Amino acid sequence: xxxxxxxxxxxxxxxxxxxxxxxxxxxxxxxxxxxxxxxxxxxxxxxxxxxxxxxxxxxxxxxxxxxx
Amino acid sequence: xxxxxxxxxxxxxxxxxxxxxxxxxxxxxxxxxxxxxxxxxxxxxxxxxxxxxxxxxxxxxxxxxxxxxxxxxxxxxxxxxxxxxxxxxxxxxxxxxxxxxxxxxxxxxxxxxxxxxxxxxxxxxxxxxxxxxxxxxxxxxxxxxxxxxxxxxxxxxxxxxxxxxxxxxxxxxxxxxxxxxxxxxxxxxxxxxxxxxxxxxxxxxxxxxxxxxxxxxxxxxxxxxxxxxxxxxxxxxxxxxxxxxxxxxxxxxxxxxxxxxxxxxxxxxxxxxxxxxxxxxxxxxxxxxxxxxxxxxxxxxxxxxxxxxxxxxxxxxxxxxxxxxxxxxxxxxxxxxxxxxxxxxxxxxxxxxxxxxxxxxxxxxxxxxxxxxxxxxxxxxxxxxxxxxxxxxxxxxxxxxxxxxxxxxxxxxxxxxxxxxxxxxxxxxxxxxxxxxxxxxxxxxxxxxx
Numbered sequence: 472x473x474x475x476x477x478x479x480x481x482x483x484x485x486x487x488x489x490x491x492x493x494x495x496x497x498x499x500x501x502x503x504x505x506x507x508x509x510x511x512x513x514x515x516x517x518x519x520x521x522x523x524x525x526x527x528x529x530x531x532x533x534x535x536x537x538x539x
Numbered sequence: 540x541x542x543x544x545x546x547x548x549x550x551x552x553x554x555x556x557x558x559x560x561x562x563x564x565x566x567x568x569x570x571x572x573x574x575x576x577x578x579x580x581x582x583x584x585x586x587x588x589x590x591x592x593x594x595x596x597x598x599x600x601x602x603x604x605x606x607x608x609x610x611x612x613x614x615x616x617x618x619x620x621x622x623x624x625x626x627x628x629x630x631x632x633x634x635x636x637x638x639x640x641x642x643x644x645x646x647x648x649x650x651x652x653x654x655x656x657x658x659x660x661x662x663x664x665x666x667x668x669x670x671x672x673x674x675x676x677x678x679x680x681x682x683x684x685x686x687x688x689x690x691x692x693x694x695x696x697x698x699x700x701x702x703x704x705x706x707x708x709x710x711x712x713x714x715x716x717x718x719x720x721x722x723x724x725x726x727x728x729x730x731x732x733x734x735x736x737x738x739x740x741x742x743x744x745x746x747x748x749x750x751x752x753x754x755x756x757x758x759x760x761x762x763x764x765x766x767x768x769x770x771x772x773x774x775x776x777x778x779x780x781x782x783x784x785x786x787x788x789x790x791x792x793x794x795x796x797x798x799x800x801x802x803x804x805x806x807x808x809x810x811x812x813x814x815x816x817x818x819x820x821x822x823x824x825x826x827x828x829x830x831x832x833x834x835x836x837x838x839x840x841x842x843x844x845x846x847x848x849x850x851x852x853x854x855x856x857x858x859x860x861x862x863x864x865x866x867x868x869x870x871x872x873x874x875x876x877x878x879x880x881x882x883x884x885x886x887x888x889x890x891x892x893x894x895x896x897x898x899x900x901x902x903x904x905x906x907x908x909x910x911x912x913x914x915x916x917x918x919x920x921x922x923x924x925x926x927x928x929x930x931x932x933x934x935x936x937x938x939x940x941x942x943x944x945x946x947x948x949x950x951x952x953x954x955x956x957x958x959x960x961x962x963x964x965x966x967x968x969x970x971x972x973x974x975x976x977x978x979x980x981x982x983x984x985x986x987x988x989x
Contacts (some may be wrong), residue, residue: 482935490934493793505649505783507794517796520780522651527780539934 490539491495497535500526509538541568542579547646550582559585559821563812565702570653575642579666581815584719584826591829593719593857594742599829600898603849605835606742607840616747616760624750626714628809632753636805637682641767642813643920647785653679654784656823657814658713658769659725660687661759662698665705669732670759671695672725677713678781678817683771683802686781687713688795692883692924696730697774699798708772709757711800716814717828718767721747726830728882736760766811771802785818787827788856788928800940810927816876824853834858835879835888839880842865843875850897858929862902863893867945869950876918883924887942894963895946906946918943 484521493506496519503523511517518527530536540546546564553559564579584590594606621627631637643653650735656676663670671694677687689695702709724739724747739747749760754770761768781797798906814821828851839846847865851860864872872890879888889903891910896902911917925939932939951958967972 480934484934492930492932492934492936496794504733505794506791506795507780511778511780511794511796514778514796518780519777519794520860522649522783522794525616 476531476533477538492506492509492539494539495537496530498526499528499534500524501531502534511536512536512538540564541570542575542642542749543570543645544648546579546581546644546815547817547820550585550820550822553582553736554821555903559589559825561585561589567644568980570645571572575640577642577811579642579644579813579815580716581817582822582871582929583814584722585817585820585822587825587829587859590719590723590826594723600848600850602829603832603836604840606830607837608712609741609744610724610738610833610836612741614743616736616740616749618757619748619750619763624748626761626763626765626768627750627753627806629811630753630804631804632666632804634683636802638679638685638769638802638805639682640805641679642814643679646818647790647791649783650785651678651783655679655685655715656816656818657715657722658687659712659715659722660689660695661689661761661824662695662709663758664698664732665701665707667732668758670736670807671732672697672735674726674816675713676781676784677800678784678797680779680799684799685802686779686797686799687711687773688781688784688797693855697731702773703775706775707940708774710759711771711773712752712755712759712761713769713800714761714767715769716812717762717764717806718743719786720889721762723826723830728830728834737780749798752804753806766814768804768805769800769802770804771800773798773800786928786929787819787824788926789819790930792926792928795904818907821853824856828853828857831857831860831882831884834882835862835885838878839875842878845871846875846880847893848897852898852900854900855887857884857926860885860888862888862890863895864890864947865893865895867947867950872945872947874894874944876945880918880920880923880941880943884926885941886925886929886939887944889944889946894958903946907944910948916945918945 498521501524562582586600643654660675661672674685677685681687699709701882721739724742725735727738748763751757752759778796782794783791786792790859816861831851836849845864847863891906921937921940948960
């Protein structure tokens with residue numbers, strides 16, 4: 472996974488503040504977003520599958536990744 | 540009717556109307572417009588009342604105690620030959636077998652493709668030979684290939700890891716369709732390694748009939764009276780994307796890395812029926828939750844004899860459980876709550892007296908409103924195993940926080956004297972009966988609702 476397509480949301484959560492727990496991937500082909508576990512993204516070699524346009528691509532080729 | 544969303548939409552519309560008939564769709568239409576000759580049945584277990592009656596239980600409210608008792612008295616399965624196994628009336632091996640010939644639904648708008656939702660994956664522990672069975676979602680990707688998702692903490696994952704640890708493919712068989720007694724028996728929460736077949740026998744009241752699978756022989760037995768069986772191997776260390784998928788939580792489960800099954804054989808009845816569970820709908824929640832009720836009852840009853848009934852409501856997905864107690868002693872309710880919080884699936888357990896209707900969320904809210912002081916009556920525990928699909932989970936957390944709420948009234952402290960709490964207000968029984976009689980037959984069309 473190339474770091475320039477990835478944003479990691481901050482993990483520090485002040486008491487009482489809610490922070491979401493879902494990581495999102497943006498498909499480079501259709502620009503649709505789908506959510507995936509950090510585990511599959513970090514594996515780097517498992518092909519992701521866009522549920523909008525069915526394009527398959529490695530995390531490094533995602534348009535954007537937002538890790539929670 | 541189309542296999543793409545239309546059947547699930549019907550279930551969603553019926554759920555909203557609180558109506559739960561069994562649905563059979565003859566000649567369903569695939570995404571490409573082709574008619575499939577195999578009928579689809581869903582909502583088989585969407586009604587608590589029907590599901591309980593299928594198990595021979597007249598009152599669904601008594602399900603927990605009966606399920607706990609029957610699964611605690613297992614009956615060993617028996618083996619039959621292929622000639623006596625309806626599920627092997629048709630045997631399709633190799634290239635003759637195709638998942639695309641089954642009427643597999645694409646349930647929700649964001650699902651990436653068709654999923655088996657009532658496929659019971661049977662694997663075995665290579666160390667002991669003991670089998671395990673669990674429902675697993677399976678994404679049909681090609682005629683002989685599907686990904687499937689055993690939850691990381693599940694017994695099927697343990698078996699998979701053991702085979703893969705030796706560099707071997709994991710043998711697996713997925714069977715679809717059976718009597719509700721067997722469907723609910725396979726969901727019994729057992730130790731590892733422990734076969735579900737005997738629990739099924741306990742519910743059936745007779746041995747479950749099994750037949751050796753075509754691919755794996757007697758290493759993986761399958762129910763002889765099932766509708767369809769898919770056999771294959773999960774090749775070692777092969778992971779593919781699976782999901783997003785509409786889950787029991789009511790949210791889409793995230794895309795995960797999942798093993799795949801390479802299909803070697805599909806067997807079925809000559810007139811097979813394809814069973815589908817509407818994921819996240821009453822169809823799937825009701826049987827799952829009723830099994831949880833049996834588990835929770837079995838955990839609490841030895842500790843708290845005053846436990847009467849358990850309800851895991853569809854409104855709480857699988858996260859909430861309501862438990863009623865009959866005159867519990869001081870400390871007894873909290874002991875029982877502590878015991879059941881250890882059960883991985885629970886997130887909040889609410890204990891009430893038996894004057895509260897466990898099957899009315901409104902009654903539960905009444906108990907919470909009038910019988911709880913939060914600091915005194917809520918037990919919270921963090922760092923426990925739970926569902927990682929809970930959208931409220933803290934970022935990066937691998938464990939959950941749970942709560943037990945004692946919403947019972949204070950117990951009596953003097954034998955023979957009333958509990959030291961205010962009595963409930965109500966009209967007399969005769970006056971209420973008379974009022975109901977006055978309203979009976981009256982045209983109330985257009986009257987304001989709450």
